[in-house]
Amino acid sequence: MLPSLGIGRIIKSSIRHVSRKRRGGGGGGVVLFSRSLCVRTGGDNGSDAESTSPPPSTAAADHYDVVISGGGMVGFAMASALGKSARLSDRRVLLLEGGAERVWDLSPDYSNRVCALNPTTQHLFTSLGVWQHILDMRAQPVKRMQVWEACSEAMITFEGDEERPVAHMVENDVTLQALKSLIPSHVQVEYNSRVSGYQLPQDTSSTVTITLQNGRTISTDLLIGADGVRSGVRAAMGVQYLGWEYDQMGIVATLELSEPTDNTVAWQRFLPTGPVALLPLSEDKSSLVWSTTKKTAQHLLSLSDEDFTDALNRAIWDDKPRDARLESLHKGWLRLLETVLPWTNEGVVRQLPPSVTSVIPSSRASFPLGLGHAVHYVAPRVALIGDAAHRIHPLAGQGVNLGFGDVAILLETLEKAVLLGADIGDERMLYEYERGRQRHNMATMTSVEALYRLYTSEAPPLVLLRSLGLSAVNLITPVKERIMSHANG
Amino acid sequence: MTTILRRNLTGMLLGGVHRFWVPASQPHIYNAIILKKEAATYVTRVTPQGESSESTQSSSSSSDDIFNKHSNSDKTERSTYVEEEVAKFRYMSDSWWDINGDCKPLHSLNRLRVSLMREGLVQCGTAKMEYISGPQPLTGLKILDVGSGGGILCEPLARLGAKVVGLDAAEENVNVAQLHAEQDPRVQHNVQYVCGTVEEHAEVTKDQYDAVVASEVLEHVNHPDLFIQTCAQIVKPGGSIFLTTLNKTVGAWVGAVAIAEYALHLLPPGTHDWNKFVPRQELLFILEKNGFVTRMVHGMAYNPLNNEWYWIPNTAINYAVHAIKES
Ligand SMILES: Cc1cc2nc3c(=O)[nH]c(=O)nc-3n(C[C@H](O)[C@H](O)[C@H](O)COP(=O)(O)OP(=O)(O)OC[C@H]3O[C@@H](n4cnc5c(N)ncnc54)[C@H](O)[C@@H]3O)c2cc1C
Ligand SMILES: C[S@@+](CC[C@H](N)C(=O)[O-])C[C@H]1O[C@@H](n2cnc3c(N)ncnc32)[C@H](O)[C@@H]1O
Numbered sequence: 001m002l003p004s005l006g007i008g009r010i011i012k013s014s015i016r017h018v019s020r021k022r023r024g025g026g027g028g029g030v031v032l033f034s035r036s037l038c039v040r041t042g043g044d045n046g047s048d049a050e051s052t053s054p055p056p057s058t059a060a061a062d063h064y065d066v067v068i069s070g071g072g073m074v075g076f077a078m079a080s081a082l083g084k085s086a087r088l089s090d091r092r093v094l095l096l097e098g099g100a101e102r103v104w105d106l107s108p109d110y111s112n113r114v115c116a117l118n119p120t121t122q123h124l125f126t127s128l129g130v131w132q133h134i135l136d137m138r139a140q141p142v143k144r145m146q147v148w149e150a151c152s153e154a155m156i157t158f159e160g161d162e163e164r165p166v167a168h169m170v171e172n173d174v175t176l177q178a179l180k181s182l183i184p185s186h187v188q189v190e191y192n193s194r195v196s197g198y199q200l201p202q203d204t205s206s207t208v209t210i211t212l213q214n215g216r217t218i219s220t221d222l223l224i225g226a227d228g229v230r231s232g233v234r235a236a237m238g239v240q241y242l243g244w245e246y247d248q249m250g251i252v253a254t255l256e257l258s259e260p261t262d263n264t265v266a267w268q269r270f271l272p273t274g275p276v277a278l279l280p281l282s283e284d285k286s287s288l289v290w291s292t293t294k295k296t297a298q299h300l301l302s303l304s305d306e307d308f309t310d311a312l313n314r315a316i317w318d319d320k321p322r323d324a325r326l327e328s329l330h331k332g333w334l335r336l337l338e339t340v341l342p343w344t345n346e347g348v349v350r351q352l353p354p355s356v357t358s359v360i361p362s363s364r365a366s367f368p369l370g371l372g373h374a375v376h377y378v379a380p381r382v383a384l385i386g387d388a389a390h391r392i393h394p395l396a397g398q399g400v401n402l403g404f405g406d407v408a409i410l411l412e413t414l415e416k417a418v419l420l421g422a423d424i425g426d427e428r429m430l431y432e433y434e435r436g437r438q439r440h441n442m443a444t445m446t447s448v449e450a451l452y453r454l455y456t457s458e459a460p461p462l463v464l465l466r467s468l469g470l471s472a473v474n475l476i477t478p479v480k481e482r483i484m485s486h487a488n489g
Numbered sequence: 490m491t492t493i494l495r496r497n498l499t500g501m502l503l504g505g506v507h508r509f510w511v512p513a514s515q516p517h518i519y520n521a522i523i524l525k526k527e528a529a530t531y532v533t534r535v536t537p538q539g540e541s542s543e544s545t546q547s548s549s550s551s552s553d554d555i556f557n558k559h560s561n562s563d564k565t566e567r568s569t570y571v572e573e574e575v576a577k578f579r580y581m582s583d584s585w586w587d588i589n590g591d592c593k594p595l596h597s598l599n600r601l602r603v604s605l606m607r608e609g610l611v612q613c614g615t616a617k618m619e620y621i622s623g624p625q626p627l628t629g630l631k632i633l634d635v636g637s638g639g640g641i642l643c644e645p646l647a648r649l650g651a652k653v654v655g656l657d658a659a660e661e662n663v664n665v666a667q668l669h670a671e672q673d674p675r676v677q678h679n680v681q682y683v684c685g686t687v688e689e690h691a692e693v694t695k696d697q698y699d700a701v702v703a704s705e706v707l708e709h710v711n712h713p714d715l716f717i718q719t720c721a722q723i724v725k726p727g728g729s730i731f732l733t734t735l736n737k738t739v740g741a742w743v744g745a746v747a748i749a750e751y752a753l754h755l756l757p758p759g760t761h762d763w764n765k766f767v768p769r770q771e772l773l774f775i776l777e778k779n780g781f782v783t784r785m786v787h788g789m790a791y792n793p794l795n796n797e798w799y800w801i802p803n804t805a806i807n808y809a810v811h812a813i814k815e816s
């Protein structure tokens with residue numbers, strides 16, 4: 001028996017390194033070093049896998065109870081949640097972020113990276129004590145959302161109210177700042193700490209070993225992968241990842257409106273090339289998320305600020321050639337949005353969107369859009385959260401909200417594990433998180449994907465619906481009914 | 490390795506009148522007999538420093554009673570010990586911690602029994618107020634797990650902050666449990682495994698426990714009344730006893746023995762001698778006789794298809810009891 005935790009761990013890890021040495025084996029892919037330790041390496045893109053060399057057997061691995069890989073919004077929310085939990089207050093938590101620490105101050109200029117935080121996220125942030133801090137910095141409530149369609153009269157609105165807004169528009173930097181500044185001191189955050197490889201155990205009898213690019217090794221009882229779309233943790237888990245890139249880019253920008261108004265409505269218009277959304281930031285500023293084909297995006301990015309503003313106003317205001325056959329399809333299609341955005345849509349009054357006077361110079365940027373979903377979120381001593389687990393089209397503004405939902409449920413699962421006296425890396429516990437989250441995330445993703453597919457398909461309605469298959473058609477009953485009567489009559 | 494003693498199904502059905510054993514391999518049955526002798530005179534080999542030591546003399550080298558060695562137990566006339574029952578578990582060393590192996594149902598039972606114990610100790614005021622909302626709600630409590638086997642139940646209790654003594658009649662189990670505990674510092678520092686029966690332990694232990702638990706053990710012992718009586722001696726007044734067991738009814742036989750052992754091969758055949766199942770009424774009576782007030786009796790059902798346990802009102806097959814020793 002060993003007197004202290006530290007030495008126990010050191011001996012364990014050096015034994016492991018010895019066995020590594022003995023069995024040799026470099027190369028990428030999957031290498032088995034011992035019965036209980038299946039070593040896989042994976043960095044960003046999985047491309048770093050080859051370069052991972054075994055840690056020197058003399059280097060003692062630091063041990064943490066939980067290591068979060070990736071300090072984006074979701075990683076920091078997880079760190080905050082773990083740090084605030086009374087049940088997990090005795091755990092040593094480390095967050096590793098590959099990027100440098102940014103000194104940030106709230107400036108009068110708005111950032112072009114903004115997310116609509118939904119009420120579920122607001123609830124989580126309130127319980128973490130960060131919501132008030134966000135409001136104190138800068139957040140714009142969205143009391144109404146109007147979604148309409150370019151080629152028909154179809155329109156749908158989502159109504160919130162003063163007490164329960166539909167969402168809040170918050171700059172990503174503000175969210176990050178609020179989370180970072182309120183991280184409890186016993187949670188350690190390390191910047192410039194890019195991970196180059198993960199060794200994951202086959203079961204809980206051994207721990208996870210993390211190798212940083214600077215050669216340092218760290219061991220942990222639970223690795224949480226919050227390292228974004230090209231997750232190295234996911235690559236190391238070797239889980240199947242279903243996904244594809246859309247032939248679309250998302251253009252973001254900060255917009256100046258023609259006159260100050262209440263500006264608490266989020267506007268989204270669907271064009272044949274994709275949706276364009278104006279999201280309120282302040283009385284006279286809005287944030288743009290314009291999803292469009294890669295070709296159009298390239299063109300739009302090359303325009304001068306003035307020409308871009310004109311193109312945008314046309315996209316919002318222009319009448320497209322109307323197709324009566326499309327009308328009913330579009331109405332049904334818009335109803336599908338309700339499965340993603342669960343607010344009442346009693347409002348029938350069509351409001352007019354604001355007109356844009358200019359785009360804030362150099363606020364334009366573009367992002368590739370895609371869909372992706374990890375078949376498993378967990379393995380022994382590992383869990384994926386946020387974009388590392390799922391990626392979604394921004395048309396419903398749900399991406400980071402799904403990630404924050406992961407944080408809430410993973411926290412709940414870990415607290416439950418503590419109360420059952422289980423090892424927090426026990427995959428039987430983690431599996432509960434996976435089961436709960438996949439059910440929710442898949443439902444949202446399926447609806448968003450159906451929305452996207454239905455909309456961007458160029459096939460005429462009947463062909464389109466047939467090709468979508470029966471299950472998708474069942475999702476959109478109103479459309480199905482119209483099509484049936486259309487087909488019969 | 491796990492099916493050393495293969496019971497003849499006919500013998501089983503005859504309800505013990507014509508019980509006979511078919512040894513799967515001869516040497517083991519002899520081992521079992523030799524080990525029985527050892528167990529009777531055996532002295533715990535685990536000291537606070539974790540060094541192995543063997544002695545047949547009781548000594549008071551340790552300040553903490555729970556680490557004290559057991560004295561020779563020959564003077565105990567009646568014993569809860571049944572070698573053929575304990576032998577069933579001796580050779581399970583490989584499988585105690587295989588979560589998909591023979592002990593799978595015991596692992597998944599933790600959800601129910603750990604919750605029951607934690608909530609029971611919190612609600613009856615035994616758990617200390619200052620810890621109950623924290624990371625280790627059972628901090629400061631001393632718990633004895635009688636028949637602890639590989640330590641499947643001791644480990645979570647230790648993680649919850651309790652000082653746990655795992656007592657088992659089979660030295661093999663004590664060894665497996667000890668080795669496994671060393672894998673996790675949170676467990677290692679809070680658990681101590683001791684070889685012996687509860688009578689032996691009662692003789693040497695000076696202190697008393699906040700709670701005693703015997704989970705899936707009662708159906709393997711002789712003289713359940715002696716077992717409970719001895720537990721009563723070492724539970725503090727106001728302390729708790731937790732028991733989970735299989736009920737002695739036809740339902741229990743069909744449900745637990747036939748299905749689990751034979752049809753589904755979940756447990757090595759012969760694990761449960763259905764003659765030893767203690768009926769709920771009998772158990773409650775024994776508890777009352779020994780100064781316990783029953784706080785809760787609940788049925789448990791196991792679904793082998795998803796390996797999950799559920800609380801059910803029906804106590805016909807498996808049940809759990811929480812009783813409190815009168816102050
Ligand atoms: C145009 C656009 C608009 C969007 N609008 C919305 C919206 O309105 N509402 C909404 O909910 N969502 C929206 N999203 C989605 C949202 O931005 C993402 O879901 C969210 O940013 C994901 O956060 P994350 O923390 O999971 O990942 P990321 O933000 O990608 O963070 C991952 C972090 O991990 C770090 N990292 C990666 N690899 C390593 C490594 N090997 N070692 C150490 N660190 C590493 C990275 O440096 C990074 O900081 C939008 C997305 C786009 C593209
Ligand atoms: C079914 S196992 C239960 C193990 C543990 N309680 C659990 O649930 O994980 C029964 C255990 O009781 C032990 N045992 C049987 N009779 C005993 C006795 N008289 N005294 C102490 N232990 C005994 C056996 O050695 C075996 O490990």
